[in-house]
Amino acid sequence: MSPSLPVRQPTAAPRRDRVHLALVVALLAGGLGVLAARLTVWDVAPGVSGKLFITAILVLFGLTVAAVVLDVKWNRAPARLVVRDGAFVAPPRSRGLAFRLLRxxxxxxxxxxxxxxxxxxxxxxTGVGALYVLAVLVSTALAFRPGPRVILTPAGVEFAGMFRSRRAPWEDIADVLPTPKVRVRGAWWSLGEDRLDVAPGYTADAIVHYLRYPDRRPLIGTEAEHDRLHRELSTLWAARAAAYAAARPAPRP
Structure with missing residues (x-):
C-alpha cells in the first residue's frame, strides 16, 4: 500500500476564498445589471448610453482580470478534515465555487x-434574450451544486462528485495514492486534491491510516478521534520532513 507523498503542511487561510468569491459574485451581478440597463434604460438615452456602457464594460473587465489573477495567485493554504454527521469529510474548496461562477x-x-x-x-x-437568461440560470445553478468531497466513515470511504457518488467498504480498498486516489476492485477512483479544502496529501494519509489500523475505524466521526488523527498525521509529516532534510546533499562551499 502506497502512502501519500511527503509535503509541507500549510495553515488555513479561508478569508482569501471568501474575498475571491465575493469579487466573482459582484462581477456576475454587475455584468447582469449592465446588460439589463443596456437593454432598457440606456436604449432610451442615446446621448449618455455610449459613455456609460463603455465605462461599465471597462470596470467589469478590470474586475474580471482581478478575479482571474487572484484565482491563480492565491494558492489555497488548506486545513485538515472536518467532523460532520458522524464522518470525517474533506470538503470542497470554496474557491471552487468562485471558479465555477467565473467560468x-x-x-x-x-x-x-x-x-x-x-x-x-x-x-x-426577446427569443435570444430568453435563451440567454436560461443559459445563465442553468449555469449558475450548476455552479452552486455541492462540490467534490471525500468522506471517511466507520464503514468505508465515499468519493462524492457533483453528479455522482461512489462508496467502498474499507475491505475493498487495495491501494492508495496521494491525489487522493484509491483502487477499488481493480478500478481507480480519484479526485484532484486542489479541489479539496485540506492540505495536499492529508486525505490520502488519513485513508492509509485507517487501512493500517482497522480497530480505529469505529471511532471515525468523533471529535476525540479527529484530534488524535491530526496529531498522528502531524507527527508523520514532521518525521518525513526531517528525513528529507537529512537526505539532502550538503551545499557545496
Whole structure:
C-alpha cells in the first residue's frame, strides 16, 4: 500500500476564498445589471448610453482580470478534515465555487452585452434574450451544486462528485495514492486534491491510516478521534520532513 507523498503542511487561510468569491459574485451581478440597463434604460438615452456602457464594460473587465489573477495567485493554504454527521469529510474548496461562477455564468455576460443590444427590439431579441437568461440560470445553478468531497466513515470511504457518488467498504480498498486516489476492485477512483479544502496529501494519509489500523475505524466521526488523527498525521509529516532534510546533499562551499 502506497502512502501519500511527503509535503509541507500549510495553515488555513479561508478569508482569501471568501474575498475571491465575493469579487466573482459582484462581477456576475454587475455584468447582469449592465446588460439589463443596456437593454432598457440606456436604449432610451442615446446621448449618455455610449459613455456609460463603455465605462461599465471597462470596470467589469478590470474586475474580471482581478478575479482571474487572484484565482491563480492565491494558492489555497488548506486545513485538515472536518467532523460532520458522524464522518470525517474533506470538503470542497470554496474557491471552487468562485471558479465555477467565473467560468460559466460570468463568462456569458460579455457575449450577451455585445450580441443582445445589437439586435433590434422585437421577437428576435426577446427569443435570444430568453435563451440567454436560461443559459445563465442553468449555469449558475450548476455552479452552486455541492462540490467534490471525500468522506471517511466507520464503514468505508465515499468519493462524492457533483453528479455522482461512489462508496467502498474499507475491505475493498487495495491501494492508495496521494491525489487522493484509491483502487477499488481493480478500478481507480480519484479526485484532484486542489479541489479539496485540506492540505495536499492529508486525505490520502488519513485513508492509509485507517487501512493500517482497522480497530480505529469505529471511532471515525468523533471529535476525540479527529484530534488524535491530526496529531498522528502531524507527527508523520514532521518525521518525513526531517528525513528529507537529512537526505539532502550538503551545499557545496
Amino acid at each position: 460559466a455564468p460570468t463568462s456569458l455576460v460579455f457575449p450577451g452585452t455585445v450580441t443582445l443590444p445589437a439586435l433590434d427590439p422585437g421577437p428576435a431579441r
